[in-house]
Structures are given as structure tokens and as C-alpha cells.
Amino acid sequence: MTTKIAIFGVGLIGGSLALCFRGKPGLKVVGHSPRTKSLEVMLERGVVDAATLSMEEAVRDADFIFLCVPVGNLEEYLEKLYQLPLKPGCIITDVGSTKASIAAAAASLSRPDVYFIGGHPMAGSERSGVEAASTLLFENAYYVLTPAPGVPEEAYTRLEELLQLTRAQVVRVDPVQHDEIVGAISHLPHIIAVALVNQVCDYNADNGLYRTLAAGGFRDITRIASSDPIIWRDILLSNRDVVLSLLNDWNDEIGSFISMLEERNGDGIVDSFVKANQFRSELPERRKGVISSLFELYIDVPDHPGIIGQITTELGQQNINISNIQIVESREDVPGLLHLSFRQESAMERAKEHLQSMGYLVYV
Ligand SMILES: NC(=O)C1=CN([C@@H]2O[C@H](COP(=O)(O)OP(=O)(O)OC[C@H]3O[C@@H](n4cnc5c(N)ncnc54)[C@H](O)[C@@H]3O)[C@@H](O)[C@H]2O)C=CC1
Numbered sequence: 001m002t003t004k005i006a007i008f009g010v011g012l013i014g015g016s017l018a019l020c021f022r023g024k025p026g027l028k029v030v031g032h033s034p035r036t037k038s039l040e041v042m043l044e045r046g047v048v049d050a051a052t053l054s055m056e057e058a059v060r061d062a063d064f065i066f067l068c069v070p071v072g073n074l075e076e077y078l079e080k081l082y083q084l085p086l087k088p089g090c091i092i093t094d095v096g097s098t099k100a101s102i103a104a105a106a107a108s109l110s111r112p113d114v115y116f117i118g119g120h121p122m123a124g125s126e127r128s129g130v131e132a133a134s135t136l137l138f139e140n141a142y143y144v145l146t147p148a149p150g151v152p153e154e155a156y157t158r159l160e161e162l163l164q165l166t167r168a169q170v171v172r173v174d175p176v177q178h179d180e181i182v183g184a185i186s187h188l189p190h191i192i193a194v195a196l197v198n199q200v201c202d203y204n205a206d207n208g209l210y211r212t213l214a215a216g217g218f219r220d221i222t223r224i225a226s227s228d229p230i231i232w233r234d235i236l237l238s239n240r241d242v243v244l245s246l247l248n249d250w251n252d253e254i255g256s257f258i259s260m261l262e263e264r265n266g267d268g269i270v271d272s273f274v275k276a277n278q279f280r281s282e283l284p285e286r287r288k289g290v291i292s293s294l295f296e297l298y299i300d301v302p303d304h305p306g307i308i309g310q311i312t313t314e315l316g317q318q319n320i321n322i323s324n325i326q327i328v329e330s331r332e333d334v335p336g337l338l339h340l341s342f343r344q345e346s347a348m349e350r351a352k353e354h355l356q357s358m359g360y361l362v363y364v
């Protein structure tokens with residue numbers, strides 16, 4: 001018996017899920033896109049077993065349907081799906097970064113023969129598209145599931161078991177609570193990163209030294225400002241009320257810094273840093289080092305002991321000098337992306353070629 005998995009939106013997240021499922025015994029992965037070119041790319045890259053322009057064909061006899069399109073398109077896809085013939089017992093899930101709006105849409109579309117279970121893998125990056133997809137993306141990350149009321153435990157367990165292939169840790173969360181928490185730890189930080197980059201961009205228009213000197217800390221805190229504009233437009237509009245309330249609180253935080261500076265309140269500034277240091281040190285993941293380099297590579301690395309040593313030893317044997325190493329925090333809990341810096345472009349190029357020849361996914 002083959003288990004069929006249909007994936008709509010084979011980009012960074014849909015493509016990474018497809019890679020986790022594809023080639024596993026008894027599983028068949030079918031990708032859908034409304035664009036012929038996208039079908040060609042997903043087949044060429046070996047991300048799916050089959051690809052189709054037809055929604056009907058994609059979902060025919062499917063046991064699982066993953067909606068991996070931007071948040072703003074999820075509802076329209078769900079509505080269309082609910083009008084198609086679907087296999088009884090089929091599980092429909094999504095990967096959207098917000099959960100309350102899709103949960104409400106699913107509730108208004110109830111259909112007794114299929115189950116909707118909202119989902120959100122808490123892993124990703126500022127990159128997008130199937131080109132950035134990786135089997136390692138979700139390894140050891142949290143994967144939130146928000147089952148609709150009335151979904152039988154058996155269906156929830158079936159999805160949870162399939163998701164073991166992503167090596168993520170599944171966690172059940174209420175959709176409204178999800179949006180409040182993820183608003184604070186993901187949506188607000190994206191806005192802050194973009195606002196900060198744009199503030200400096202405006203200063204830089206008058207004096208190019210801003211860009212020249214911006215490195216290290218500025219790059220660290222603003223990596224997520226390079227995220228996809230459409231994906232983020234949809235996320236922020238979908239979680240608008242939560243984000244507006246968070247921005248009000250943010251104004252208060254910034255307001256308190258303004259007051260402390262106006263009043264030359266050194267103790268208050270120290271207290272703020274001490275409080276932040278304390279909370280940050282309790283986070284499950286730690287940022288390493290500050291990077292100020294010229295030529296950089298990013299490498300997807302599995303969460304295996306010794307993997308970083310293996311890569312650096314390999315490069316050492318090739319006489320390639322690394323000037324700095326950083327494990328990029330793009331997910332909860334795990335190192336997933338290795339950031340290597342080189343003083344010379346030729347060293348970066350040689351490292352890239354060598355690591356690619358060893359089968360690593362390398363990004364410049
Ligand atoms: N980027 C990230 O790190 C994370 C994103 N998500 C969520 O995953 C979903 C997909 O995001 P990514 O994979 O990052 O984006 P992506 O841009 O890499 O992939 C989106 C896919 O949907 C397709 N698509 C776009 N508009 C479409 C439309 N109107 N109709 C049909 N297909 C369309 C694109 O061609 C692409 O294949 C979003 O809902 C996002 O909120 C969830 C976790 C992490």
C-alpha cells in the first residue's frame with residue numbers, strides 16, 4: 001500500500017518537506033504548482049516523484065495534503081480543496097506562520113470525511129524557493145500542530161508519525177496562543193530588523209560610510225530583514241491585531257530607553273542590559289562569535305556530533321584558511337547552518353567547490 005502525499009507550494013518549506021518524505025518506503029510525493037516552469041524545476045531537482053498542474057490530480061487518493069503556499073493564499077486553496085473529491089480520512093495540513101486565521105477558515109468549511117490539522121514548522125530561513133530546500137531544515141526543530149476540534153486522535157497520530165521523517169519535535173498548541181507567542185518571537189523581530197535596516201539605509205543615502213562600517217552585530221541582528229517580502233506581508237496582515245498590540249508594547253520599551261537617556265539614568269540602562277542578558281542566557285540556543293569578514297559561505301549541516309570538526313579538517317587538508325566560523329541561529333535548538341568566513345575570495349571559491357564535491361549544500 002502506497003501512502004500518497006500531495007504538496008501545494010513546493011518552495012523552501014514545501015520543498016524541504018518533500019525532500020524529507022521522498023524516497024522513503026511506501027511514500028509517493030506529488031507536487032502541485034499552477035506554473036509549468038515550477039513543475040519542471042521540482043522534477044529536475046528530484047524533490048518530488050511526480051508533479052502536476054491539476055489540483056484534482058494532485059489530491060486524487062492522497063492520504064496527506066500539505067498546503068505550503070503564502071499565508072494569504074491558504075484560505076483560497078482550502079476552499080478549492082474542500083470542493084474536490086478527496087480520499088475519506090485524508091488529512092489536510094498547512095505550514096503557515098500564523099494559525100488562528102486558517103483554523104477559523106477550516107472551521108467554517110467543515111467536511112466530515114476529511115480532517116484539518118493546522119501546522120507550523122518552527123524552522124526556516126531568510127531564503128526562499130525550492131532552490132533553498134533542504135532535508136535538514138527541520139531536524140530537531142519544533143513543529144507546531146493545531147488540530148481542529150473534533151479531529152480524532154487517530155488522525156493526529158497519523159500526521160505526527162509522518163512528521164517523524166522531518167526529525168522535528170511535534171508539539172500541540174492552541175492556534176490563538178500560537179499567534180500571540182510567535183508574534184512576539186518571530187513577527188515582531190522581523191519588523192524590527194526591517195525598520196532598523198531601513199533607518200540605516202536612509203542615513204547611508206547621505207553618507208556611504210554607514211554601509212561600509214556596518215558589519216558584525218548589525219549583520220547578526222538584521223539577517224531576517226532579507227526575508228521574502230510577499231511571505232512576510234501575508235504573515236503580518238494575518239496576525240495584524242497581535243502585531244499591533246506588540247508594536248505598542250515595543251513603543252513602551254523604546255520609550256523607556258528614551259526616558260533613561262534623557263534623565264541620564266545609568267542604573268536603569270544597566271538594569272535593562274542585566275535583565276536581557278539573564279533571559280537570553282536561558283534561551284535553548286546560543287549565538288557564537290561576531291563575524292566581520294569579507295567572503296562568506298553558508299553550509300547546511302546535519303545535527304551530528306563532530307560534523308563541524310569534519311568540515312574544518314577537510315578544508316585544512318586542502319590548505320584552505322578559514323577566518324571565522326559561526327553557527328547561524330535559524331531554528332530552535334539546533335545548529336543547522338554553518339557560516340564560514342574567508343579573508344580571500346579564492347579561498348572561499350575553493351572551499352565552496354570542495355564542500356559541494358563532498359555532497360554538502362553550499363550557499364554564497
Ligand atoms: N520562510 C520560512 O522560514 C518559513 C515559512 N513558513 C510558511 O511556509 C509557507 C511557505 O513559505 P516559504 O516556503 O518560505 O515560501 P517560498 O516562497 O519558498 O515558497 C512558496 C511556494 O508557494 C508558491 N506560490 C506562491 N504564491 C502562490 C500562489 N498564489 N498559488 C500557488 N502557489 C504559490 C511558490 O511558487 C513557492 O513554490 C508560508 O505560508 C510561510 O508562512 C513556515 C515556516 C518557516
Ligand SMILES: O=C(O)C(=O)Cc1ccc(O)cc1
Binds near residue numbers: 096097186224
Ligand atoms: O530565519 C529565521 O530565523 C526565521 O525566523 C525563519 C522562520 C520564518 C518564518 C517562520 O514562521 C518560522 C521561521
